Amino acid sequence: MTETTASEPVLVDSSGxxxxxxxxxxxxxxxxxxxxxxxxxxxxxxxxxxxxxxLGKVSRTLADFFYSTAQRKTIVGFDETLAIKSVAxxxxxxxxxxxxxxxxxADFHKAKLITSDSHFSELPGVVLL
Numbered sequence: 001m002t003e004t005t006a007s008e009p010v011l012v013d014s015s016g017x018x019x020x021x022x023x024x025x026x027x028x029x030x031x032x033x034x035x036x037x038x039x040x041x042x043x044x045x046x047x048x049x050x051x052x053x054x055l056g057k058v059s060r061t062l063a064d065f066f067y068s069t070a071q072r073k074t075i076v077g078f079d080e081t082l083a084i085k086s087v088a089x090x091x092x093x094x095x096x097x098x099x100x101x102x103x104x105x106a107d108f109h110k111a112k113l114i115t116s117d118s119h120f121s122e123l124p125g126v127v128l129l
Contacts (some may be wrong), residue, residue, distance in 0.1 A: 008097070009074070009080040009111035013102050016114055019065045021050070022058060026116055029129040033114050042073035043105045055083055065094040076105055095119055 010033050012020075019026040020034055034040065047070050054063035074088055076082075088105070090100035099119045106113040106125060113126045120126045 011041040011111045013115040015117045040073040062112040
């Protein structure tokens with residue numbers, strides 16, 4: 001884990017949550033960010049993406065567990081300000097829609113984006129696991 005203090009927010013993207021919740025190969029890399037006493041931002045689009053995948057491909061039990069865990073994090077809705085920032089990120093960094101929303105949310109809240117998604121490699125403020 002890179003140095004992060006409890007007062008500095010982090011945002012774990014959908015790939016990280018899926019690794020962690022399903023105990024996949026990189027779960028132990030994401031665990032320190034999700035289990036430590038950190039401010040973890042939870043964009044509503046991450047709730048959508050992760051719950052959809054868990055319901056469709058894994059189980060309702062894990063989907064419900066994820067959602068109950070997500071509700072204990074700092075939920076961040078998608079509003080007009082983030083929409084405009086997301087468009088700029090999408091164009092500048094050539095990110096797909098969901099990734100641009102996630103990246104813009106992290107950037108707007110000055111949070112480190114914790115991910116294993118290569119779409120984010122080389123972008124400022126990203127910790128690629």
